Amino acid sequence: MRILIVGGGVLGTMHAWQAVERGHEVVQLDRELEARGASVRNFGLVWVGGRASGPELATALRARELWERIGAQVPELGFRPNGSLTVVRTEAELAVAREVAQGEEAADRGYKLLDAAETRALNPALGGEYLGALWCDRDAAVEPRTAQPALREYLTATGRYTWLPGREVRGLGEHGVIDQTGEWHGGDVVVLCTGAALGGLVRELAGDLPVRRVRLQMAQTEPLGTTLTTSVADGDSLRYYPAYRGPALDRLNDTQPQPEIAAEHRMQLLMVQRRDGGLTIGDTHEYEEPFGFDVTEEPYDHLNAVALDLLGRPLPRIVRRWAGVYAQCADRDQVVHRARVGGNAWLVTGPGGRGMTCSPAIAEETAAEIGF
Template sequence: MRVLIVGGGVLGTMHAWQAVERGHEVVQLEREPEARGASVRNFGLVWVGGRAAGAELGTALRARELWERIGQRVPGLGFRANGSLTVLRTPLELAVGEETAARSDAAERGLALLDPAEARALNPALRGDLLGALWCARDAAVEPRVAQPALRAALEATGRYTFLPGREVRTVGQGVVRDDQGVEHRGDVVVLCTGAALGGLVREIAGVVPVRRVRLQMMQTEPLDEPLTTSVADGDSLRYYPAYRGAALDALNREQPQPEVARAHAMQLLVVRRLDGGLTIGDTHGYDEPFPFDTQDAPYDHLVEVAESVLGGPLPRIARRWAGVYAQCADTSRVVHRDQVEPGVWLVTGPGGRGMTCSPAIGFDTAEEIGL
């Protein structure tokens, strides 16, 4: 078949990967010179441990395997199985870790509860006070700023893939896409991976999609002068990921409220070391549109304070700050919104914060459903 993919982000590119792997020809169109949405404004985390039981966890585990396989073939992704440590610094946070590690699916998730000495043996940079840490051996990371170009280079080497940047799609029909340069592209299947762009063409074709938009703020430091051997999360991430729900989390939420700025911006601390040594740090969650057009300092100040308390020392200078918007299914129990909006035309969007983690498996499932 000839597959037309609209959208140059990680979700669209993983659909392209699946189609080419199955022997098909792919033309991928992107309205920007390069993807500039959530696909490059994230941590690059392949985050398994905190996923909801059922379809979400199953998708994340399959995606983790696919990321590793693809990473072996495309070294430019910067894939590394570095795992993660969720630092537990209060008795209530430690209780959530104990409850989570005792569950029957902890081994499947790669979760284990560590004492402070064991946590520091894995990641010596954790010099702040802690009572323990929840280790996830299945978590991994890639480099979000270079992942799509690396994947595209590997796809182009097959001779069955064409990337067309700077092409905004104006009309879509069965087996045909017309771009803003008046060029008509023909194929057998069209897959729309338009991310958080849910108006315009998407609304015209699919109506109002049951997907909401979420805004985040993040930052990156200059290189840290020592390795950060794992990704790192703080206790507030326990409030955010569904795997930790239970009686102990209820007690944490009731008896240890978040600081006001963290609560107001739905914050957690996540820290990932980039291959150049810099630290990507975040994040916030904003759900009410219209979103602000500027970034706010208070969340950044809070993240710096928490990160420094976890690491037990000052961070390197903040080199970059940014905001981004991603698409999340309104029903957050759904991994992705996938719908055949016209004969031969599929819309795939709304994975939320799972997009980087789950995109390889989402692309695989779409290919299976379409019959590629």
């Protein structure tokens, strides 16, 4: 078949990957010249440990397998099975980590509770003061700024893939789409992976979607000067991922409220080291539109203070800051919104902060559901 993919982010590119792997011809269009949305404005985390029990965890675990397999074929993805440490600094945070490390799904998630000495031995860059960490060996990382170009280069070499940037799809027909230049692109199946762009043609085809948009702030630093052997999260991350829900988390929220700035911006500290040695750090969460248009400094001051506690030194100088917006299913138990919007057209959107983690498995499920 000839498959048309509308959207050049990681979700669209993974749908293209699945189609090419199945022997189909693929044309992928994007309104930008290069992906500029949430697919590049993220940590590059393949984050399994914090996922909700049930379909979300199953999707993340399958995606983790696929990422490793694809990473072996496309080294420029920068895939590395580095795991993660959620570092805890208080007894209340430690209690949450201990509860989940002793839970029924601990082995499936690759959890192990480490004391401070074990944490430092695993990641010597963590030279600060803390009580221990929740280790998750299922977590991994890729390079978000190079992932899509690397995947496209590999797909192009198959001879069955065409990349058409700078093409905004304006209309959907019975067997294809028309772009802003008036050019018609025929296809047996159309898959729209348009990310947080939920207006225009998407609204015309699908109406009001059960999807909301979320804004976040992030940054990248100069090289750390040493190796951060794992991805790192702070104890506030326990508040934001469904895997950690339980009595211990309830006690944490009751007895240890977040600092004012962290609570206002719904913050956690995540740190992932890039191949150049710099750190991607963040993040914040803004749910109510219209979103602010500026990038504010208070969250970065908070992140630096937390990083000082964990690293034992301030963060390196920040060299770039940015905000990003992603689409998230309003029903958080739903991994992705997948719906038929035409005779041969499907819309796939709303994975939210799970997009980079889960996109390979979401695309695999789309291929199975549609039958391409």
